Amino acid sequence: MEKWRAADRLLKFSSRFASAVNWNNSCKSKQGKYFYSVATTVHRNPLFSIISPDDISYFKTLLGERGVVQDALALDAANTDWMGKYRGSSKLLLQPKNTEEVSQILKYCNSRCLAVVPQGGNTGLVGGSVPVFDEVIINVGLMRNILSFDKVIVSGVLVCEAGCILENLISFLDDEGFIMPLDLGAKGSCQIGGNVSTNAGGLRLLRYGSLHGSVLGLEAVLANGTVLDMLGTLRKDNTGYDLKHLFIGSEGSLGIVTKVSILTPPKLSSVNIAFLACEDYTSCQKLLLEAKKKLGGILSAFEFLDSDAMSLVSSTTFLGTENHGQEVIKDKHGQDFTSIDLRALPLEFWYSYASGSIFMENLEAFLLHSVESGLVANGVLAQDINQASSFWHIREGLPEALMKAGAVYKYDLSLPLEKMYDLVEEMRVQIGPAAKVVAYGHLGDGNLHLNISAPAYDDNILAKIEPFVYEWTSKNRGSISAEHGLGLMKAAKIHYSKSPETVQVMASIKKLLDPNGILNPYKVLPSSLLSQN
Amino acid sequence: MEKWRAADRLLKFSSRFASAVNWNNSCKSKQGKYFYSVATTVHRNPLFSIISPDDISYFKTLLGERGVVQDALALDAANTDWMGKYRGSSKLLLQPKNTEEVSQILKYCNSRCLAVVPQGGNTGLVGGSVPVFDEVIINVGLMRNILSFDKVIVSGVLVCEAGCILENLISFLDDEGFIMPLDLGAKGSCQIGGNVSTNAGGLRLLRYGSLHGSVLGLEAVLANGTVLDMLGTLRKDNTGYDLKHLFIGSEGSLGIVTKVSILTPPKLSSVNIAFLACEDYTSCQKLLLEAKKKLGGILSAFEFLDSDAMSLVSSTTFLGTENHGQEVIKDKHGQDFTSIDLRALPLEFWYSYASGSIFMENLEAFLLHSVESGLVANGVLAQDINQASSFWHIREGLPEALMKAGAVYKYDLSLPLEKMYDLVEEMRVQIGPAAKVVAYGHLGDGNLHLNISAPAYDDNILAKIEPFVYEWTSKNRGSISAEHGLGLMKAAKIHYSKSPETVQVMASIKKLLDPNGILNPYKVLPSSLLSQN
């Protein structure tokens, strides 16, 4: 671990030099947002070819004009990540229409040694979905067919192409009486292939578990164009190694996911959600334990946001503020659904609770008891679907609210529950008044989203955050990426969470499946390991 | 697929010649039980060394006398599988006490090219846990410590050594107010390391999902002695490829599992179980669908057994029979808990249903409705814990009852629910009166245990079963191994369920992690693929 710490340096990245070896350790980036830090200098791999007119002709013949995007505006969007923090300079975006085309593209790129970056909805938060230099962008967004849905036998097995937008799948299932086992704020843009490739967690993991449990099968295309048909729809299949798990969470570095088969649970007959305020983090944590004990299997989410997160979200367009010592929470349509005395409460959190209506009594009894015992200081139970979605809107609006507030350093950590908020408090001390530390996350899963919000990106702030945050997490046996993945941001930081032997095996698997390293280079694993022989 | 089908041959295996190339295609085995079929001839790999006195000395120095077992009786047990169907001729059983010893053993065996077979409780049903020839048996049964259990934060994360017996873990958790997410008939003998290595399914998968979802971390030792510390205890950790999944279900062919970290759900405040009889399979299937719809998340198991299974189990010591046109079901202590007119019912099945007591009303309403609508012809709801365990006893006693009835050909299939029983019926026609076809299984997971019970093993019977059963399953897009794995029995049959490209990648991963192929040779993958370069 020492060696990575020693190598830690602040680097800025300006898009103007993107296709050259343009990493500069000292000069300050002009564009504050095109900024990031990596643990070690990244150079363009000189073994990769540069796109030629012949390549373009080949792709046009293969995909037709529509499948070959060279338009500047479209490329600019595809080169820039959701946060505006990472930016590549790819000259080519390919849009295959089926698995065969993906296979042909990769076969060709592999033989030509053209590096590629698979891109889904481009909502990833670790710089994994955009090129670092001039990699060819491959987006399966045109592959958005639902191939089958098995509701007759109540198995809820959905088979679809990888380019389906998560929200579209959610609506489709809603009509069928089912839900997706995952849900997240980026649902309107992210693709199921991207979700699988990042092993996205989200708001329902507490109840429905991770994608390693609910994905039943995949189709993926390897770097050399080989199509791996692992698209089983069976709940149980113990015939050989379960290879699909290698692709779940491999962030496009082992193959392009083209089809997904996923187990979807039936829709709940009713969903109840409460938004509660606790005096401090300890009460919040105790409340989670009580809820787990008392509500058990019917608890479907337990999210939290602290008071800094709450003020942030209420000062944005999402929520209106009225100044009577009380904050009136409104949703974006201006609907005023309740008022909670936010100022009196050092911490707010909310939790959602899903169940059949027969359990409403149980929930009410639980809440009453929690108020009586002092765990809950204040709170509100959604009275209808509109209120419920307003509650969700607050939580789901946080990443966007942070974006609007300026520069944001995002850390996505798994930590032992009892230690989680200590980090937030230590970080506040560490950073001082220069930036705001905003915490929220999937408390029920032990997942903290730690955000440091500043007016602009600033090396001095970053130097106070890293490696402190990684060292703290590692020391407390946490994970430096709970759900967002490593991408470019944390490729060289993997040793904070994984043993050297394990990382070494990962690197050999990468080399086995992608010997030329064309798939999403510079991401996930330290480049130093991949260039070793 | 054609090539495997063409290569299908019946082989018998006599233990007397076990260390020689002793596969004989034509002579009938004298010992009916030491019999099995593989798809292709298996030869001892001549590259493997033969154990020498020096090897023994090395192991004695490393492990002490207790760790090196050469006693004939103990070796005989360890050489023979649970069914008495597979038998090896190993001369050495090693019992390491910790990971470091496992690592030293493997490092040594790898350098000497000594083949090994990891063995747990030896309850596997596909010949995977016993040597084929003279492989060294490694059993981690002395590594049976519970390392930690995190109940304070209601996460229910259990970390233990791989040699822990499943039943001991179940009792330990019971005292703590938690349960294991898996349970199976062999719990008194099987080890958690064996469960993980076979990706065991069992009786609770319907509710708690597969081990790919609930195992949070593993420690495993590779063929060259490298210890892979993947023993995370976090619910979420997206830092690199999730390698533990390679070991879950790899049947000891990629590494020896030494530690397991597993998420355990809290104990349910009450568990209700009903034993119901349906007129036919169609009603049985419909009932499952209704139960899934109406009982949703609280349904924890839905098992089924057909009338042949029911007669078998009631004719063994498990259950007494009284002849008044009614069969009185007794448990093994002679407790008579109910009477069901079995004869009037072409099919019986039972299902278990776990919930908090508040749901009892719901269950009763559901059962009443099912009787009224004709789906359920008869049934009984357990009145107390003794009755409940008697019901489970019937189901869990089936494998043993079959063993007592003579020779048994076991097939463990995943099939589309609506087709599942067609196979049973076609098999009955196919086999005729020579053998009895007995069906039971985890209906809720689409998992059929198809058993062909005959007085003795007989080539003519086998020829009627295979490849018919595999072809039928493959044609219906099922899995030829839902939960038992491939072992030796189905190593060469993998193509019935997996595509050639996928199998090829499995073989390259095997070669990557175990270049000398010392770990559980002849199992899981077709030998032909592993010897290729």
Ligand SMILES: Cc1cc2nc3c(=O)[nH]c(=O)nc-3n(C[C@H](O)[C@H](O)[C@H](O)COP(=O)(O)OP(=O)(O)OC[C@H]3O[C@@H](n4cnc5c(N)ncnc54)[C@H](O)[C@@H]3O)c2cc1C
């Ligand atoms: C507002 C907001 C809220 C979010 N909330 C959550 C949350 O609650 N939980 C959570 O886990 N994440 C969350 N995220 C981040 C999350 O990773 C993404 O939202 C999502 O899973 C990525 O999907 P995508 O299609 O946008 O993939 P992209 O961002 O395009 O790509 C992500 C990674 O996957 C790879 N990839 C994409 N598609 C494929 C494919 N078909 N085959 C192979 N590789 C591919 C890319 O190369 C890249 O490495 C959030 C993001 C935002 C902006």
Ligand SMILES: Cc1cc2nc3c(=O)[nH]c(=O)nc-3n(C[C@H](O)[C@H](O)[C@H](O)COP(=O)(O)OP(=O)(O)OC[C@H]3O[C@@H](n4cnc5c(N)ncnc54)[C@H](O)[C@@H]3O)c2cc1C
């Ligand atoms: C009565 C009965 C009921 C059963 N019911 C079910 C059921 O409901 N569901 C189900 O899935 N299975 C069932 N099984 C079979 C099931 O595979 C085993 O019961 C169990 O999972 C195997 O555990 P074991 O410790 O006995 O492993 P073994 O039988 O000793 O070994 C099984 C395989 O795992 C490997 N292995 C064992 N330990 C390790 C280790 N530490 N590291 C690496 N590899 C190892 C072996 O090499 C072998 O390939 C049943 C078996 C019986 C006899």
